Amino acid sequence: DGGITQSPKYLFRKEGQNVTLSCEQNLNHDAMYWYRQDPGQGLRLIYYSQIVNDFQKGDIAEGYSVSREKKESFPLTVTSAQKNPTAFYLCASKEGARTNYGYTFGSGTRLTVV
Amino acid sequence: GQNIDQPTEMTATEGAIVQINCTYQTSGFNGLFWYQQHAGEAPTFLSYNVLDGLEEKGRFSSFLSRSKGYSYLLLKELQMKDSASYLCAFQALDSNYQLIWGAGTKLIIKP
Numbered sequence: 001d002g003g004i005t006q007s008p009k010y011l012f013r014k015e016g017q018n019v020t021l022s023c024e025q026n027l028n029h030d031a032m033y034w035y036r037q038d039p040g041q042g043l044r045l046i047y048y049s050q051i052v053n054d055f056q057k058g059d060i061a062e063g064y065s066v067s068r069e070k071k072e073s074f075p076l077t078v079t080s081a082q083k084n085p086t087a088f089y090l091c092a093s094k095e096g097a098r099t100n101y102g103y104t105f106g107s108g109t110r111l112t113v114v
Numbered sequence: 115g116q117n118i119d120q121p122t123e124m125t126a127t128e129g130a131i132v133q134i135n136c137t138y139q140t141s142g143f144n145g146l147f148w149y150q151q152h153a154g155e156a157p158t159f160l161s162y163n164v165l166d167g168l169e170e171k172g173r174f175s176s177f178l179s180r181s182k183g184y185s186y187l188l189l190k191e192l193q194m195k196d197s198a199s200y201l202c203a204f205q206a207l208d209s210n211y212q213l214i215w216g217a218g219t220k221l222i223i224k225p
Binding site: 040043044045056058088090102103104105106107108110 | 213
């Protein structure tokens, strides 16, 4: 079955460390997105990519980095510059960026700073 | 500017009907989505409205009024498994087709 796989489901990071969250999709979708979800807030866009080897900053890109070397993969690195990284991170994909289709989401990664 | 608003929490009884409202403001509107999200899980797609009116899908219906910047999700014959957060989001033409998300409405179903 097609879908989006995020790993790991839970991740713990020490202060000052970089960590990378994995997102893989086999839906053949062109567009991929990273969102951050905090209690009491709507999903906030970190980065998105409409096509391989291209990506754009979202509303809260500071302290994060991404790459899109393959259509199937869109990893997110949370760097030490992100001062409040504890959150639930969701990866999503869509058939085309400029379409009316809904997003398909991965199951999420819960990142905790220890 | 752009904004979207929905109630933080609602409570309803098993077997009853509940309506979750969502209001939005934007200069370029291209449709409104409703998603269901159980705690700690991924949001799953429920409905999409781009034209005014009611869309019905089994126990769930979604309504849109573009002139009023208003949508609602109607859930009938509530079941305990409907306890979840319900997220509304509109697609903004002037933001490169990005979705602008509400904070979600946590629906609690009581027996």
